[in-house]
Amino acid sequence: DAGITQSPRHKVTETGTPVTLRCHQTENHRYMYWYRQDPGHGLRLIHYSYGVKDTDKGEVSDGYSVSRSKTEDFLLTLESATSSQTSVYFCAISFGTSGGETQYFGPGTRLLVL
Amino acid sequence: GDSVTQMEGPVTLSEEAFLTINCTYTATGYPSLFWYVQYPGEGLQLLLKATKADDKGSNKGFEATYRKETTSFHLEKGSVQVSDSAVYFCALRDNAGNNRKLIWGLGTSLAVNP
Numbered sequence: 001d002a003g004i005t006q007s008p009r010h011k012v013t014e015t016g017t018p019v020t021l022r023c024h025q026t027e028n029h030r031y032m033y034w035y036r037q038d039p040g041h042g043l044r045l046i047h048y049s050y051g052v053k054d055t056d057k058g059e060v061s062d063g064y065s066v067s068r069s070k071t072e073d074f075l076l077t078l079e080s081a082t083s084s085q086t087s088v089y090f091c092a093i094s095f096g097t098s099g100g101e102t103q104y105f106g107p108g109t110r111l112l113v114l
Numbered sequence: 115g116d117s118v119t120q121m122e123g124p125v126t127l128s129e130e131a132f133l134t135i136n137c138t139y140t141a142t143g144y145p146s147l148f149w150y151v152q153y154p155g156e157g158l159q160l161l162l163k164a165t166k167a168d169d170k171g172s173n174k175g176f177e178a179t180y181r182k183e184t185t186s187f188h189l190e191k192g193s194v195q196v197s198d199s200a201v202y203f204c205a206l207r208d209n210a211g212n213n214r215k216l217i218w219g220l221g222t223s224l225a226v227n228p
Contacts, residue, residue, distance in 0.1 A: 031214050042203065042220040043158075050214065058215075090157055094214055100146065100165050101207070103216055105157040 003027050004106035006091050012112045019078040021109050023091030025071075031094040032074040033103065034058075034066060036087040043090070049074055081113045116141045120204050120219035127194055127226050135189040135222045137178075137204035145206040147171075147180050147187040148216070152201045161189075161202070194226045 003026035013019050023032060033048040035058075045058030047066040055066050063085060067075045078085055091106040121136040139145065146165045150158040162171030167182035176191045189202060204219040 033215075040220070043218045045215060048215065092158075100163070101214070102148070102160055102163060104160065105150075107157045 004091060004093060004104065006089075006106040006109050008109060009107065010110045012114065013081050014114050015082055016080050019081050019111065019113075021076045021089055021091075021111070023074045023076070023106060025074075025093050027093075027095075028071050029093045029095045030071070032068065033092040033094070034064075034074065034076045035090045035092065036060065036085075037090060037108075038087050046076065046089075078111075081111075083113050085111065086113045087111060116145070116206060116208050116217045118204050118206055118217050118219040120202075120222050123201075123221075123223040125222060125224045127224070129196055129226055129228050130193045131226075133189070133191040133194045133198070133224070135202055135204075135224070137187045137189065137219060139185050139187065139204075139206050139217075141185075141206055141208050143208045143210035145208045147178070148205040148207070149176070149178055149187070149189050150203040150205060152203065152221070154200070158203065194224075196226045196228050199224055199226045 005024045007022045034046040035043045037043050044060045046064050049055045049068045065077045089109045092103045094103045096102045117140045119138050148163045149161040151161045152158045162173045164171040164180035170179045178187050178189045201221045201223045203221045205216045207216050
């Protein structure tokens with residue numbers, strides 16, 4: 001258990017509203033990631049962070065922003081939700097020795113945008 | 115760029131059958147290779163990994179050998195159980211530089227019937 005929680009676990013929202021998802025870790029690992037999972041697309045990286053206030057874009061970052069003001073929390077914000085952002089969102093952390101570094105995942109947030 | 119290709123599913127087997135899920139990769143450097151498993155309604159869990167050529171990862175009866183000559187990391191299990199029904203993801207991380215991102219296959223769904 002890598003001590004990762006996500007909140008909320010389920011959310012229904014309307015098109016055009018802002019939504020913030022929270023990822024919390026208990027072990028002060030440096031690297032954190034946000035993915036979305038959709039049928040036929042597998043896992044796609046949205047944004048990642050390599051430290052407090054240090055973030056970078058992944059492959060599907062349009063329409064999303066992130067913030068990391070504390071080591072333990074990594075927030076994903078949908079500025080103005082669209083139906084195409086209906087998905088399951090997973091947070092992950094990574095740690096380990098060079099070469100053996102491994103990602104560990106949270107339980108996911110199911111988001112439905114109506 | 116780096117990529118991972120998994121066999122398409124769904125794969126349907128009877129209990130106690132032999133399982134192989136193929137995974138091949140392309141990478142410019144010397145990647146680490148991973149298999150993750152996702153049970154219904156849950157997040158991804160690391161199943162096994164290998165960090166260099168000829169390494170064999172194993173866990174819960176599953177095995178995969180890092181084959182550099184064939185750029186493959188096929189997942190095998192000698193006798194599957196109903197509880198192995200899940201989606202399996204192959205992934206790589208190119209260890210060149212300071213890269214911390216994983217490249218993912220699209221996942222292979224496995225259903226095991228009693």
